Amino acid sequence: MEAKVHPKFEEEDIHLRETIQWIEEEEAFLQDYEEILKGEIAEIRKTVTTLMDERLIAKQQLHQIAAKNVENLKKIEGGPYFGRIDFQERNRDEIEEIYIGKFGLMDKEQDIPVVVDWRAPIADVYYSGLSKNVSYRAPYGEVRGIMHVKRRYEIHEGQLEQIFDEKVSEEIIEESLKGKGDFLTEALNKTTQGRLKEIVATIQDQQNRIIRSEMIKPLVVQGVAGSGKTTIALHRMAYLIYNNRRNMEEARYMVMAPNKLFLNYISDILPDLGVENVMQTTFEDWAMKLTGLTIDLERWSDPINQLTGKAAEVQEKIKLASKIKGSLLFKRVIDHRLLKLQENLLPKEDLSFEGIPLMGYGTLQEVFNTSNVHLSIDERIKKLQDYLKRKFKRELPEIRQQIENFYQEKIENLKGGTQNIDEIRPKIIEYYDERDKKIASVQQKLTDLVDTYMVKVKSVAPITFYCSLFEEPDEMRKAFGSKIGEEEIEVLCHREAERLKKGMLQPEDLGPLAYLQIRLSPHEDKKKYAHIVVDEAQDFDEFKMSILREFSMNDSFTFVGDLAQGIYSYRGIRDWKRSMERVFPDKEYNYHLLTTSYRSTIEIIELANAVIKLCSDLKAVLAEPILRHGERPKWIQCSSEAEMIEKVFVGIKTLHGEGMNSIAIICKDLEETGKAYNTLKEKLEDLHLITDQATDFQGGTVVIPSYLSKGLEFDGVILWNAAEESYTMNPIDIKLFYIGITRALHRLYLYNYGETSPVLKAVKGYVTV
Numbered sequence: 001m002e003a004k005v006h007p008k009f010e011e012e013d014i015h016l017r018e019t020i021q022w023i024e025e026e027e028a029f030l031q032d033y034e035e036i037l038k039g040e041i042a043e044i045r046k047t048v049t050t051l052m053d054e055r056l057i058a059k060q061q062l063h064q065i066a067a068k069n070v071e072n073l074k075k076i077e078g079g080p081y082f083g084r085i086d087f088q089e090r091n092r093d094e095i096e097e098i099y100i101g102k103f104g105l106m107d108k109e110q111d112i113p114v115v116v117d118w119r120a121p122i123a124d125v126y127y128s129g130l131s132k133n134v135s136y137r138a139p140y141g142e143v144r145g146i147m148h149v150k151r152r153y154e155i156h157e158g159q160l161e162q163i164f165d166e167k168v169s170e171e172i173i174e175e176s177l178k179g180k181g182d183f184l185t186e187a188l189n190k191t192t193q194g195r196l197k198e199i200v201a202t203i204q205d206q207q208n209r210i211i212r213s214e215m216i217k218p219l220v221v222q223g224v225a226g227s228g229k230t231t232i233a234l235h236r237m238a239y240l241i242y243n244n245r246r247n248m249e250e251a252r253y254m255v256m257a258p259n260k261l262f263l264n265y266i267s268d269i270l271p272d273l274g275v276e277n278v279m280q281t282t283f284e285d286w287a288m289k290l291t292g293l294t295i296d297l298e299r300w301s302d303p304i305n306q307l308t309g310k311a312a313e314v315q316e317k318i319k320l321a322s323k324i325k326g327s328l329l330f331k332r333v334i335d336h337r338l339l340k341l342q343e344n345l346l347p348k349e350d351l352s353f354e355g356i357p358l359m360g361y362g363t364l365q366e367v368f369n370t371s372n373v374h375l376s377i378d379e380r381i382k383k384l385q386d387y388l389k390r391k392f393k394r395e396l397p398e399i400r401q402q403i404e405n406f407y408q409e410k411i412e413n414l415k416g417g418t419q420n421i422d423e424i425r426p427k428i429i430e431y432y433d434e435r436d437k438k439i440a441s442v443q444q445k446l447t448d449l450v451d452t453y454m455v456k457v458k459s460v461a462p463i464t465f466y467c468s469l470f471e472e473p474d475e476m477r478k479a480f481g482s483k484i485g486e487e488e489i490e491v492l493c494h495r496e497a498e499r500l501k502k503g504m505l506q507p508e509d510l511g512p513l514a515y516l517q518i519r520l521s522p523h524e525d526k527k528k529y530a531h532i533v534v535d536e537a538q539d540f541d542e543f544k545m546s547i548l549r550e551f552s553m554n555d556s557f558t559f560v561g562d563l564a565q566g567i568y569s570y571r572g573i574r575d576w577k578r579s580m581e582r583v584f585p586d587k588e589y590n591y592h593l594l595t596t597s598y599r600s601t602i603e604i605i606e607l608a609n610a611v612i613k614l615c616s617d618l619k620a621v622l623a624e625p626i627l628r629h630g631e632r633p634k635w636i637q638c639s640s641e642a643e644m645i646e647k648v649f650v651g652i653k654t655l656h657g658e659g660m661n662s663i664a665i666i667c668k669d670l671e672e673t674g675k676a677y678n679t680l681k682e683k684l685e686d687l688h689l690i691t692d693q694a695t696d697f698q699g700g701t702v703v704i705p706s707y708l709s710k711g712l713e714f715d716g717v718i719l720w721n722a723a724e725e726s727y728t729m730n731p732i733d734i735k736l737f738y739i740g741i742t743r744a745l746h747r748l749y750l751y752n753y754g755e756t757s758p759v760l761k762a763v764k765g766y767v768t769v
């Protein structure tokens with residue numbers, strides 16, 4: 001309701017003004033403090049010779065914190081909070097009025113929170129439905145109590161504009177989304193600014209449970225298009241960072257997304273939530289950094305483009321290579337070969353010194369095979385070398401004793417062979433000298449002996465090892481032959497070996513190479529990450545998932561994805577349960593299914609549901625819209641390309657006229673995207689072409705291939721030429737069609753000329769012709 005007519009307006013208005021005043025005073029105080037620190041830093045700089053001076057570093061850190069706090073205060077001074085709960089802890093009389101905002105504010109003098117951070121334990125109550133009897137998990141245990149009031153605010157530039165009171169009930173009731181016309185729908189009705197945004201004010205109950213679910217279990221979120229997967233995954237990241245901020249730096253968190261464009265699209269959220277230093281990367285970039293290999297990714301276009309227009313036979317070949325390289329069976333082939341490598345790495349020699357046996361080859365091999373198996377081969381070689389040196393040093397007294405015994409025996413033999421001691425005296429002296437020299441130098445000699453032995457152990461470069469998998473394809477044939485055909489595997493291996501010989505690496509080689517890197521060479525990033533988010537995880541493969549496991553501290557993952565958008569399902573994930581059980585056989589995982597779509601209007605979602613039902617290779621989960629109506633999607637059938645182009649111009653004009661800020665013209669593939677862009681750019685100013693190499697997403701009007709639009713959203717979508725040849729009833733085409741239309745928030749126009757796509761024909765009951 002409009003704030004001014006709310007019965008508590010005056011009280012709330014005063015509270016808001018007091019809070020803003022508090023923020024302004026705090027800001028002024030911090031700015032003064034920043035100035036003082038700047039002065040002190042300048043003074044210290046004059047007196048110290050090194051930038052590593054402890055006092056200097058401490059002051060610089062304080063300055064950074066103060067500056068960051070000022071920045072955060074500035075971000076919220078126009079709207080310091082968005083919600084309030086009145087909470088009474090069980091067995092207490094006092095009712096606390098708790099205001100919840102994007103950042104927590106603490107009045108240190110009075111030791112009271114001015115605003116509670118949305119990630120704080122008590123804020124859980126605000127997000128968890130409308131029941132009066134509530135509880136939350138505090139660090140010291142569960143706290144139960146009563147929520148008397150749940151209130152939401154819309155504050156704009158310091159003015160209270162709307163106040164929504166939610167009815168709390170004695171009963172335990174779930175918040176019903178479908179009937180919720182107020183606060184959330186207001187938020188969703190807005191047009192997009194081209195970037196994904198934070199939603200702390202309107203996080204829903206189930207989303208909240210996902211965000212707050214336990215950290216050290218892998219978590220899978222399967223959600224229909226527009227259900228907030230990306231948004232929630234990033235809020236979860238901010239939540240985990242906040243709750244572990246004292247013992248874990250931000251650099252130990254990683255977000256992995258499918259491409260740079262997508263990373264750019266989501267890049268505002270974490271900084272907006274006060275998180276700056278999380279690693280945000282693509283698998284390819286991360287793997288290149290890890291392996292030190294570079295692939296000119298600019299040369300590579302998405303596999304979807306490699307598949308389109310190719311004969312079925314060629315398509316199958318391309319798919320097969322990807323499928324193999326993304327499989328856990330391929331990982332097992334690599335592991336098996338690594339085992340063989342390990343068994344043949346040490347020189348087949350015993351270690352002995354001056355005839356004294358020190359360690360036989362069998363024992364050496366056994367020690368190598370069984371020790372430090374969690375480390376890379378290179379590290380294990382080094383460890384063996386250190387172990388041998390330590391062992392022989394420990395055994396020095398015995399070895400010296402054996403040398404002594406050896407000479408003593410020689411001397412005794414000498415003595416036994418003669419009566420004349422004077423005759424053998426020089427020889428005895430010679431033996432004693434020899435013995436003493438040996439005893440004195442034995443330690444160095446043993447070290448040299450170990451070094452000489454270990455020099456013969458040759459470490460293997462990951463790329464060399466990788467090539468050998470295809471050059472000697474025995475194992476590959478054994479592993480894949482029965483399923484795929486031995487001959488086919490031979491041919492595939494030969495093709496791969498030839499390509500690799502020419503130094504031509506492809507993006508899909510990076511997964512296995514990253515794995516080999518950590519198996520063969522030391523790597524400091526192993527087990528580094530406290531939490532890893534993988535977005536569009538349906539397009540990941542099981543091998544990549546298991547590689548990332550090596551980099552996670554506690555198997556703390558959030559995988560978010562939608563199988564209905566799995567256009568790479570031939571190599572990717574088809575069934576979460578199956579893949580999770582294979583990648584984490586020793587672990588339980590949490591699974592959430594999100595079916596409510598927040599993005600699109602009811603009319604668009606109904607069409608999308610009808611489309612995905614056509615897909616024969618999956619049991620599609622249908623999206624449930626929230627109560628937000630809009631115009632029915634329009635189908636504009638044209639008689640020629642020229643007519644279609646003209647009508648697209650009209651469509652774009654209409655959308656602009658209706659205040660749609662961001663519009664996408666979505667094409668089937670890259671080739672069509674290029675053609676559409678060239679046709680449209682003459683008449684449309686400020687039209688952006690988005691291709692595989694795009695790294696920047698600014699919104700506006702774009703022409704984009706469907707596969708790249710995955711994850712993005714636009715106020716209005718124009719599906720370019722939904723013709724028979726573009727979208728057949730093949731599952732990949734249906735999914736591309738589905739991806740395209742589910743990008744639209746408010747308006748969807750579908751155009752075609754010539755023969756209409758069977759997909760569109762099958763769902764024509766859901767569009768206005």
Ligand SMILES: Nc1ncnc2c1ncn2[C@@H]1O[C@H](COP(=O)(O)OP(=O)(O)OP(=O)(O)O)[C@@H](O)[C@H]1O
Pocket residue numbers: 184187188196197199202203204207223224225226227228229230231232562598599710711712713742
């Ligand atoms: N609780 C919410 N309150 C307000 N907006 C929300 C909420 N949840 C999701 N949204 C909005 O819904 C839209 C879709 O979110 P998001 O892109 O995260 O969904 P997704 O499931 O990742 O979609 P896709 O599968 O298409 O990539 C975004 O505009 C997001 O801001």
